[in-house]
Amino acid sequence: MSTPHPATVTPAPTGALNLSRTTATAARVLRQLRHDPRTVALMLLVPCLMLLLLRYVFDGSPRTFDNIGASLLGIFPLITMFLVTSIATLRERTSGTLERLLAMPLGKGDLIAGYALAFGALAIVQSTLATGLAVWFLGLDVTGSPWLLLLVALLDALLGTALGLFVSAFAASEFQAVQFMPAVIFPQLLLCGLFTPRDAMHPVLEGVSDVLPMSYAVDGMNEVLRHTDMTAAFVRDVLIVAGCALLVLGLGAATLRRRTA
Amino acid sequence: MMNYSSRPPEDPAVRAQDLTVVRGARTVLRGLDFTVPRGQVTGLLGPSGCGKSTLMRAVVGTQAKVTGALDVLGRPAGHPALRTRIGYVTQAPSVYDDLTVRQNLDYFAAILRPGSASADRRQDVERVLTDVDLTPHADALAGALSGGQRSRVSLAVALLGTPELLVLDEPTVGLDPVLRRDLWRLFHTLAAERGATLLISSHVMDEAERCHRLLLMRAGEILADDTPDALRTRTGSETVEAAFLHLVDAANAAGSTGRTGRTKETTR
Numbered sequence A: 001m002s003t004p005h006p007a008t009v010t011p012a013p014t015g016a017l018n019l020s021r022t023t024a025t026a027a028r029v030l031r032q033l034r035h036d037p038r039t040v041a042l043m044l045l046v047p048c049l050m051l052l053l054l055r056y057v058f059d060g061s062p063r064t065f066d067n068i069g070a071s072l073l074g075i076f077p078l079i080t081m082f083l084v085t086s087i088a089t090l091r092e093r094t095s096g097t098l099e100r101l102l103a104m105p106l107g108k109g110d111l112i113a114g115y116a117l118a119f120g121a122l123a124i125v126q127s128t129l130a131t132g133l134a135v136w137f138l139g140l141d142v143t144g145s146p147w148l149l150l151l152v153a154l155l156d157a158l159l160g161t162a163l164g165l166f167v168s169a170f171a172a173s174e175f176q177a178v179q180f181m182p183a184v185i186f187p188q189l190l191l192c193g194l195f196t197p198r199d200a201m202h203p204v205l206e207g208v209s210d211v212l213p214m215s216y217a218v219d220g221m222n223e224v225l226r227h228t229d230m231t232a233a234f235v236r237d238v239l240i241v242a243g244c245a246l247l248v249l250g251l252g253a254a255t256l257r258r259r260t261a
Numbered sequence B: 001m002m003n004y005s006s007r008p009p010e011d012p013a014v015r016a017q018d019l020t021v022v023r024g025a026r027t028v029l030r031g032l033d034f035t036v037p038r039g040q041v042t043g044l045l046g047p048s049g050c051g052k053s054t055l056m057r058a059v060v061g062t063q064a065k066v067t068g069a070l071d072v073l074g075r076p077a078g079h080p081a082l083r084t085r086i087g088y089v090t091q092a093p094s095v096y097d098d099l100t101v102r103q104n105l106d107y108f109a110a111i112l113r114p115g116s117a118s119a120d121r122r123q124d125v126e127r128v129l130t131d132v133d134l135t136p137h138a139d140a141l142a143g144a145l146s147g148g149q150r151s152r153v154s155l156a157v158a159l160l161g162t163p164e165l166l167v168l169d170e171p172t173v174g175l176d177p178v179l180r181r182d183l184w185r186l187f188h189t190l191a192a193e194r195g196a197t198l199l200i201s202s203h204v205m206d207e208a209e210r211c212h213r214l215l216l217m218r219a220g221e222i223l224a225d226d227t228p229d230a231l232r233t234r235t236g237s238e239t240v241e242a243a244f245l246h247l248v249d250a251a252n253a254a255g256s257t258g259r260t261g262r263t264k265e266t267t268r
Helices: A019-034 A037-057 A062-094 A097-103 A108-137 A146-168 A174-184 A186-191 A203-210 A213-226 A232-254 B052-060 B101-112 B118-131 B147-159 B177-194 B205-210 B228-235 B240-256
Strands: B014-023 B026-036 B041-045 B066-072 B086-089 B165-169 B197-202 B213-218 B221-226
Touching: A019 A037, A019 A108, A019 B101, A037 A062, A037 A108, A062 A097, A062 A108, A062 A146, A062 A174, A062 A213, A097 B086, A108 A146, A108 A232, A146 A174, A146 A213, A146 A232, A174 A186, A186 A203, A186 A213, A213 A232, B014 B052, B026 B052, B026 B213, B026 B221, B041 B052, B041 B177, B041 B205, B052 B066, B052 B086, B052 B165, B052 B197, B086 B147, B101 B118, B101 B147, B118 B147, B147 B165, B147 B177, B165 B177, B177 B197, B177 B205, B197 B205, B205 B240, B213 B228, B213 B240, B221 B228, B221 B240, B228 B240
Parallel strands: B041 B197, B041 B213, B086 B165, B165 B197
Antiparallel strands: B014 B026, B014 B066, B213 B221
């Protein structure tokens, strides 16, 4: 059959976000994960197991479990999504599919939003399981609403996705990508107030922790832990985490080049 | 300029003037001038590392540091409007190994034509599956297929949406003779019946005989731009391979007697 050239097919704008391309990308990422049930199981179950472990490590001091448990509810989604996204986008770069997609009318924003949407959905499931387990079965004593815990967890997941995407641009192999985890995540983990309150650190370190986004993720969780309502500090923490996520997503978009050497 | 076919004289699908590409410290393409006529199969031949892939990436618009003029389908290469009109197959199959063949095609079809009805897209997917003869494997994971099958999935993706220009980087590498023959038949059908322009690279000289036109490359330069017949006649050779070797020797001889930066370029 001979088809006349549809030379004038909608020259769909590729700069702005295109809803159906974004959702198609998100669906594709989730479909890939469905073919890899072991990864999904690890993503969903490991945080729950860690919380369970922690609960009995601090068997004698439930207050400590409250503090650390709430902080970890914010940290888990960040770390998981960071790892999964950095490897997934690195594979996209090395397999040539990224080059193919960028030679097609796919906007960079569509790709990034697609990934964020897919991993965000997964983060919701992960955080729901972990938060539910901690609050209802492990006796995590939260003063505020568990929904707010979930909100912070979701934003943390988004931040993790953003960081992973950004970092994958600087990794040439899976080995390097995995090594970015200690480089990017561990310093934040040490300085975020999980081990000791931030204001008790050396002033220089406290200053550093003030500019690291994970600190605000943990602060936000602790606000929910101690207060019944949304405090001003909570709103500020949430906005900072969300703002950082958006900023890093933007930086990540800048690392996607249609033309490469 | 050259108008071998019976088609009305129109703009060539690709027109390059003084096309130069630098990668790192190396100049990979050195001031090339060539055209790729519409509706024909043009072969891009030359030894590995001579710049074939770089030339193709420049045409598709994924190559950085391109200088000179390069017009593709009437627009500068890399123009956003070209992204739906060019199908591109990289040397290594670029598909998702953890998706089935059909899921791969469904996704790329959705990216290509987000507005179209899903029935249309499904029809398109079925058509390209038939084209590359993968319908029986449509529901297999791409990663579970053989190398030749995976490269056909990659080709099928490029055929989605009936592109006007197909840029295929060594599409027949590693395929058995039967499949190679079938694919070349498909390429000719695409040109003859769908009016597509094909630019196909290969380092296997026997495939050259199946092209309407040839661009022979060596070390970032174009040695010849002609039809296979004319090449053989001009060099007095039996095969295109012999013609190519003849041209290489001639170029080497010219190179040793006073270094001419550019090699001869022939249109006739």
